[in-house]
Amino acid sequence: MKLALNYREIEGKSTGFWVLLGGLGLLALLALGATLHMEHSGHYVTGMSNQIVWGMPHVFAIFLIVAASGALNVASVGTVFGKPLYKPLGRLSGLLAIALLLGGLIVLVLDLGRPDRLIVAMTYYNFKSIFAWNIILYNGFLAITIVYLWMMMERKMNTYYKPAGYVAFVWRLILTTGTGSIFGWLVAREAYDMALLAPMFIIMSFSYGLAVFILVLLAAYHWTDRPLGNAILYRLKNLLGVFVASVLYFVAVYHLSNLYATEHHSVERFILMDGGVYTKLFWIVQILLGSLVPLAMIYHPTIGKSRPAIATACALIIIGGIAQLYVLLIGGQAFPLDMFPGYEVSSSFFDGVVNSYSPSIWEITLGLGGVAIALLLVTIAVRVLRFLPESLDDSVVDPHAAKAD
Amino acid sequence: MKDTSKPADPSRRDFMSKAGATAGMAAVAPGVLLTSPAVARPADEKVTSDKRWGILIDTAKCASGCTACVSACETENGWGGESNTEKQSSDEQRAQWIRKVQLKEKATGHVTTLPLMCQHCETPPCADVCPTGASFRRADGIVLVDKHICIGCRYCMMACPYKARSFIHEDLKDQKPWAPRGKGTVESCTLCVHRVDEGGTPACVEACSSEGHYAMVFGDLYDDNSEISRQLEQHGGKQIRADLGLNTGVRYRGI
Numbered sequence: 001m002k003l004a005l006n007y008r009e010i011e012g013k014s015t016g017f018w019v020l021l022g023g024l025g026l027l028a029l030l031a032l033g034a035t036l037h038m039e040h041s042g043h044y045v046t047g048m049s050n051q052i053v054w055g056m057p058h059v060f061a062i063f064l065i066v067a068a069s070g071a072l073n074v075a076s077v078g079t080v081f082g083k084p085l086y087k088p089l090g091r092l093s094g095l096l097a098i099a100l101l102l103g104g105l106i107v108l109v110l111d112l113g114r115p116d117r118l119i120v121a122m123t124y125y126n127f128k129s130i131f132a133w134n135i136i137l138y139n140g141f142l143a144i145t146i147v148y149l150w151m152m153m154e155r156k157m158n159t160y161y162k163p164a165g166y167v168a169f170v171w172r173l174i175l176t177t178g179t180g181s182i183f184g185w186l187v188a189r190e191a192y193d194m195a196l197l198a199p200m201f202i203i204m205s206f207s208y209g210l211a212v213f214i215l216v217l218l219a220a221y222h223w224t225d226r227p228l229g230n231a232i233l234y235r236l237k238n239l240l241g242v243f244v245a246s247v248l249y250f251v252a253v254y255h256l257s258n259l260y261a262t263e264h265h266s267v268e269r270f271i272l273m274d275g276g277v278y279t280k281l282f283w284i285v286q287i288l289l290g291s292l293v294p295l296a297m298i299y300h301p302t303i304g305k306s307r308p309a310i311a312t313a314c315a316l317i318i319i320g321g322i323a324q325l326y327v328l329l330i331g332g333q334a335f336p337l338d339m340f341p342g343y344e345v346s347s348s349f350f351d352g353v354v355n356s357y358s359p360s361i362w363e364i365t366l367g368l369g370g371v372a373i374a375l376l377l378v379t380i381a382v383r384v385l386r387f388l389p390e391s392l393d394d395s396v397v398d399p400h401a402a403k404a405d
Numbered sequence: 406m407k408d409t410s411k412p413a414d415p416s417r418r419d420f421m422s423k424a425g426a427t428a429g430m431a432a433v434a435p436g437v438l439l440t441s442p443a444v445a446r447p448a449d450e451k452v453t454s455d456k457r458w459g460i461l462i463d464t465a466k467c468a469s470g471c472t473a474c475v476s477a478c479e480t481e482n483g484w485g486g487e488s489n490t491e492k493q494s495s496d497e498q499r500a501q502w503i504r505k506v507q508l509k510e511k512a513t514g515h516v517t518t519l520p521l522m523c524q525h526c527e528t529p530p531c532a533d534v535c536p537t538g539a540s541f542r543r544a545d546g547i548v549l550v551d552k553h554i555c556i557g558c559r560y561c562m563m564a565c566p567y568k569a570r571s572f573i574h575e576d577l578k579d580q581k582p583w584a585p586r587g588k589g590t591v592e593s594c595t596l597c598v599h600r601v602d603e604g605g606t607p608a609c610v611e612a613c614s615s616e617g618h619y620a621m622v623f624g625d626l627y628d629d630n631s632e633i634s635r636q637l638e639q640h641g642g643k644q645i646r647a648d649l650g651l652n653t654g655v656r657y658r659g660i
Contacts, residue, residue, distance in 0.1 A: 041493070042589070044494045044495070050500070052565060053572060115589060117554070120554050125535040129535055130534065131558065135536060187530065188530060207592075337566060343510055344509040345507070346506070348501065354464035356418055370428075
């Protein structure tokens with residue numbers, strides 16, 4: 001017989017809870033300090049320049065935003081695709097999506113040259129700009145996910161949660177298409193300018209979002225001593241493996257498409273062979289440590305059943321994801337614009353040379369602050385509201401699997 | 406081609422004689438003009454799309470090592486140069502509205518130099534991507550940044566194929582009243598819009614002529630009688646990254 005599913009706030013009285021809260025709060029404060037320093041002095045204190053205009057804050061912000069839409073996937077699998085196993089995770093999935101998106105947006109906004117003009121960004125819209133559309137998509141995502149969560153959590157509204165789940169699912173696909181198109185529609189730069197980036201960002205979101213979700217789930221249940229059964233965990237990690245492999249497929253298609261066009265050979269050569277830090281990050285961190293190693297760990301018959309190994313694989317996927325965005329964003333800007341094919345170009349404004357970038361401590365702190373704010377929101381939310389089931393034991397989520405054991 | 410023999414109407418002739426706008430105007434017979442004079446647009450008159458301002462740059466005349474156009478722009482608009490107030494910024498971070506680029510053809514070793522600035526595209530990618538509409542194109546083709554609604558996101562800099570835009574990384578002092586600049590916002594060549602609106606020529610073009618190179622010609626691309634249109638018709642002109650189809654206002658010869 002299936003046991004009742006009870007959601008309950010975490011106790012939140014242990015020293016560990018307060019240490020976690022304090023640690024995350026401190027990081028968020030440091031990020032605030034870094035922002036004040038950057039905005040007071042001007043961006044000259046950062047590693048960003050007129051050559052590398054988007055830096056570390058953007059890598060973190062885009063990672064968080066992409067992961068946010070992916071984190072909602074777990075809820076979508078339960079609602080849209082009707083998999084009962086995933087339904088108990090729906091609330092955490094929605095919460096994580098909101099928290100990650102807010103974390104990412106905070107980083108993005110605080111890096112603006114004029115963050116004080118946020119109201120301008122909200123009131124002046126250029127509808128031809130995909131960036132402006134993204135502002136609408138992000139706000140819509142927050143609103144829709146909040147409604148979706150409300151319908152999941154409020155018993156009286158339960159009947160409507162399915163349509164809300166459909167809307168949220170479609171919206172999140174459009175949102176990540178928008179995020180990918182921020183780069184995909186930049187015709188000027190060779191590393192971007194490809195429609196493939198939109199679907200690639202969607203599959204990246206599946207992977208990053210689920211990796212973050214599993215890591216948070218493992219931590220939450222381990223630290224609160226709540227039972228977390230293997231049935232749900234193994235299902236999630238196997239799904240994650242499929243997503244990581246899919247990202248690899250898209251990365252391969254992206255580079256092969258570029259390699260087929262002779263005009264893009266030099267940018268591919270830069271990323272894949274001669275790009276120094278970008279080449280190393282691509283092969284060693286993104287491909288090897290961030291994709292192949294976790295794939296092997298996830299599907300290994302014995303290692304794949306170890307919780308520390310699954311957690312490590314998730315962490316590696318997250319690190320690999322950040323490396324992937326770093327290579328795409330920064331590497332794409334480091335490679336010089338090709339304005340004069342067939343010529344060697346030089347100028348006082350660094351034309352024709354590979355641009356250098358070393359992120360400052362301020363930018364890194366701001367980026368990490370975004371992560372901290374997202375996790376802080378999750379920690380507080382699960383303390384005050386009923387997001388987490390008391391038990392995710394196999395007998396609760398999947399009695400069939402429990403019987404088979 | 407426009408009918409160049411059409412006599413100017415009396416009021417126009419009257420205006421021109423009063424204004425004494427004779428520079429660049431060659432009258433071969435009474436009332437017959439070969440080139441149109443630059444006429445100031447009254448401040449209360451709307452900018453229209455009857456004109457399309459542009460610059461033609463002849464790289465064969467552009468002297469290697471000469472940076473008169475760059476210096477003139479610096480002085481006119483208050484960036485760079487000796488009195489650069491971007492003291493804290495690194496070279497990579499300092500603004501450059503116009504720069505001299507040296508090109509060496511890989512196959513032949515032939516060296517060319519040219520000034521590169523905002524190309525004042527007819528369909529500017531910077532304006533397309535700007536979330537707030539701060540980047541915009543005036544009806545007469547001049548691409549500008551509205552510093553009041555620029556939020557400093559730098560997406561325009563990501564989108565510009567010419568790296569023509571700069572972000573201001575620190576507080577600035579001693580700005581020119583006609584070229585406001587501000588920390589945290591993006592800026593670029595304005596085609597000396599303040600001069601153009603008074604019937605003048607961009608500082609870079611003027612400096613190039615003063616140096617005796619005459620490598621730059623400024624004018625109305627829509628006016629068949631303008632010097633720039635006549636030269637373009639005669640010799641042709643290329644756009645940098647013409648493959649993008651942006652229909653730039655700045656054209657080049659000899660590349």
